[in-house]
Amino acid sequence: KNQVEQSPQSLIILEGKNCTLQCNYTVSPFSNLRWYKQDTGRGPVSLTIMTFSENTKSNGRYTATLDADTKQSSLHITASQLSDSASYICVVSTSGTYKYIFGTGTRLKVLA
Amino acid sequence: DAGITQSPRYKITETGRQVTLMCHQTWSHSYMFWYRQDLGHGLRLIYYSAAADITDKGEVPDGYVVSRSKTENFPLTLESATRSQTSVYFCASSAYLADPTYEQYFGPGTRLTVT
Numbered sequence: 735k736n737q738v739e740q741s742p743q744s745l746i747i748l749e750g751k752n753c754t755l756q757c758n759y760t761v762s763p764f765s766n767l768r769w770y771k772q773d774t775g776r777g778p779v780s781l782t783i784m785t786f787s788e789n790t791k792s793n794g795r796y797t798a799t800l801d802a803d804t805k806q807s808s809l810h811i812t813a814s815q816l817s818d819s820a821s822y823i824c825v826v827s828t829s830g831t832y833k834y835i836f837g838t839g840t841r842l843k844v845l846a
Numbered sequence: 847d848a849g850i851t852q853s854p855r856y857k858i859t860e861t862g863r864q865v866t867l868m869c870h871q872t873w874s875h876s877y878m879f880w881y882r883q884d885l886g887h888g889l890r891l892i893y894y895s896a897a898a899d900i901t902d903k904g905e906v907p908d909g910y911v912v913s914r915s916k917t918e919n920f921p922l923t924l925e926s927a928t929r930s931q932t933s934v935y936f937c938a939s940s941a942y943l944a945d946p947t948y949e950q951y952f953g954p955g956t957r958l959t960v961t
Contacts, residue, residue, distance in 0.1 A: 768950075
């Protein structure tokens with residue numbers, strides 16, 4: 735069964751600290767992996783998209799990694815800010831289809 | 847304004863009522879999607895559309911109906927609302943699914959409560 739699992743479910747960090755969110759997937763055939771940021775009460779917004787051949791992709795203070803062999807991805811947030819408080823969702827899609835498999839997200843809280 | 851919009855943003859309805867959620871995008875994207883988001887679940891696909899007059903079921907289509915007579919609009923109708931359909935509904939659009947790097951853009955969501 736195609737699944738995407740994220741950990742931790744929630745995380746609290748102090749402003750300025752770094753953190754890493756994890757995503758494990760069992761989706762096949764693999765097409766691409768996306769990380770989204772979802773602020774409370776809003777729709778998800780794309781942070782990064784990685785295909786099979788990419789193992790790192792950055793977007794400002796956000797850096798995503800992909801290990802297609804172990805089917806793991808991580809999202810590293812550097813020098814966190816209060817505005818980083820949100821849910822971060824890992825999404826994996828299968829080749830050539832509209833099927834996106836969404837993880838349940840990691841809820842990040844950044845404290846001043 | 848350009849983008850993807852949903853209306854209403856909040857809706858309370860009674861069990862058994864018909865309700866329609868609206869989605870409008872200004873990019874002329876071919877692909878449009880309806881998802882629902884519930885606690886403990888990732889977003890789940892209800893229906894998707896590849897073009898005007900082309901729609902297909904997703905993971906959880908029961909109790910929902912869609913239509914797409916115009917490229918820019920993709921309404922979702924709950925024919926007879928049930929409490930289990932209380933959820934947050936997101937519409938999304940994408941230009942070209944065959945290219946895996948194409949973005950999927952989400953609307954702001956509609957929070958639906960069925961009493």
